[in-house]
Amino acid sequence: TDEYQRVLRAGLALTATAAIVSYAFDIRLARGYVVVALPLATLTGIVLRFVLRKRLHRARRRGAYLRRVIVVGHELAVVALTRQLRRERYHGLDVVGCCLPPRHDGRVALPVYGTFDEVAHAVRAARADTVIVLSCPELDGHILRRLAWRLERDEVDLILASSLIDVAGGRTTIRPVDGLPMLHVEHPNLSGPGRIVKAAMDRLGALALLVMLAPVLAVLAVAVTWGSPGPVLFRQVRVGKDGREFVMYKFRTMYADAPARLAEIRHLNDYDDVLFKMRDDPRVSRVGRWLRRFSLDELPQLVNVLLGQMSLVGPRPPLPEEVAVYPDDVRRRLAVKPGLTGLWQVSGRSDLPFDEAVKLDLRYVENWSFSLDLMILLRTLSAVCRASGAY
Numbered sequence: 001t002d003e004y005q006r007v008l009r010a011g012l013a014l015t016a017t018a019a020i021v022s023y024a025f026d027i028r029l030a031r032g033y034v035v036v037a038l039p040l041a042t043l044t045g046i047v048l049r050f051v052l053r054k055r056l057h058r059a060r061r062r063g064a065y066l067r068r069v070i071v072v073g074h075e076l077a078v079v080a081l082t083r084q085l086r087r088e089r090y091h092g093l094d095v096v097g098c099c100l101p102p103r104h105d106g107r108v109a110l111p112v113y114g115t116f117d118e119v120a121h122a123v124r125a126a127r128a129d130t131v132i133v134l135s136c137p138e139l140d141g142h143i144l145r146r147l148a149w150r151l152e153r154d155e156v157d158l159i160l161a162s163s164l165i166d167v168a169g170g171r172t173t174i175r176p177v178d179g180l181p182m183l184h185v186e187h188p189n190l191s192g193p194g195r196i197v198k199a200a201m202d203r204l205g206a207l208a209l210l211v212m213l214a215p216v217l218a219v220l221a222v223a224v225t226w227g228s229p230g231p232v233l234f235r236q237v238r239v240g241k242d243g244r245e246f247v248m249y250k251f252r253t254m255y256a257d258a259p260a261r262l263a264e265i266r267h268l269n270d271y272d273d274v275l276f277k278m279r280d281d282p283r284v285s286r287v288g289r290w291l292r293r294f295s296l297d298e299l300p301q302l303v304n305v306l307l308g309q310m311s312l313v314g315p316r317p318p319l320p321e322e323v324a325v326y327p328d329d330v331r332r333r334l335a336v337k338p339g340l341t342g343l344w345q346v347s348g349r350s351d352l353p354f355d356e357a358v359k360l361d362l363r364y365v366e367n368w369s370f371s372l373d374l375m376i377l378l379r380t381l382s383a384v385c386r387a388s389g390a391y
Contacts, residue, residue, distance in 0.1 A: 003053075004068035004378075011042025015083045021388045046378075057090035066094040066381045067157075070113065070122050073134030075100060078108050080104065081134065101138060116143070129156055137164040141180070161201050171367060188366045190335055196371070202312050202337075206305035213299065220251055220296060227287025230256035233300060238317040241367040247315055249300035254281075295384050301340050307349025313338025313373040315361035333361045336368065346379040 015038040021027065022034070055165070059065050060195060069085070071078050097111040099119050104112070113122030116138060119131060130149060133139060139147075144160070151158050162183065164172075171186040189195070210217075221232045234252040237245050265282070284292065291297040304310040310317065312314045317338035323331070343360040364372070 001314070002156045003049065004375045005369070007046050007049065008042065008371050008374065011038065011045070014038055015042070060089050060092050063094075065128045066092055068096045068126060068128040069093045069094055069130045069132055070119065070126055071098045071110075071132050071134065072116060072119055072139070073098070073100075073136055073161075075108055076103055077134045078110070081132065082110060093130065093132075096128060097122055101136070105146045115373060118362075119147060120154075123151070123154065123156055130155060130159060132159045132161055134161045190365075191369055194370070198311065199308065199375070202305050202310075203308065205312055206302045210302050210306065213302075217299060220291070220299070223287050224251050224253075224291075228252075228255050229284040236295075237320060238338065239320055239323045239334065240309055240317065241332050241334060243323070243331075245320060246304065246307075248310070249303055251288075251291055251297040251300060253285065253291050253297050255285055257283075295345075298340060305340060309337070311337040311339045311363075312341070313376050314342055315364060316344050316357060329356055330362070332365055333358070335365055340381040341376060343376060346376055347382045 008109070015034060017032045018038060056065065066089075071081055073081075078100065082098075085091060085093045085095055095110065097113045098108060099114055099116055099122050100112055102115050111126070113125055116136070122128070123131060132149075133144065133147070148158050164183075164185065171188070173184045173186075175182045175184050214337045224232050231252060234250045234254075235247050236250070238248040240246050262283075288297070301310060305312055314337050315333045318326075318333070323334070326333075343364045344357045347356075347360055
């Protein structure tokens, strides 16, 4: 996503620069070039990068174009990083072994090539081309410098993993102080003019979509009624910004007696203890299954966006009983309005474990920007067309 944001910002900057320079110096530049050609070139660049990156991700899932990685750190940190990299193989990092501190128990489900002093040997033994060093008090600046010198001779990449989590590169800058690189972290953008503009754009966008999609919404309403008797809309209380509750609207996808039948199938829950999700829920009607597949049941939430209760892009709107058991750090999700779509929507939807969905929501809250919203909206179209994780 950061790559697409940089391309978008560069394209917008080039378009604005071309327009200003041509006006200031009275250069006869065709308006179509500025208004159409440059934005189209930017969009084409983003699409091509997206297609090529998807091809690379598929190749990496097959085991191609992977870097062989040695992880250096304590057991729990090594296990956590290895689990994440194996789940997200599209990063291209394949953990082939590790180096642990002395007197370790070795229970990491990885080949252990020695201690922190034997990293160079581990690289040769495992034929690795990358070393990831996790935060360890034993590995101070002098030790890391000597390690970098040894790895430099064999052209092995050295990656230092910060203990910061879910902080995008745009919020961090390296500021050297007397030869010591200091990582400065900017505050997240949770208020101010940007948020006001986002709220205005949300309402204008929701209004425009409701007007344009009015015939589609009417057809879907008839389809819901035809599919099974009952109300067209499903109303449910959700929790919004700062813990304020609101009524969220969706097209009804289940039979009218679905709440009464929940107790019969609760033991078949495919998700977690708070949320109930079942891949082949018998309470879902035939029309409802089709609506869910393409997320068309979510369209009435445009009304919630128009009312200012939701945003076009944001965290998933949680249930009150879900919020009641939130730990303190997860309540950070409530710092912004919930969204019609979000990182969770474009990253697997119902296929995501609850913890992973929460992690994505927190990442969005901490790193929000207009370009991130735009990228999520573009990726939502792809996710909906794939219909992956929708049930």
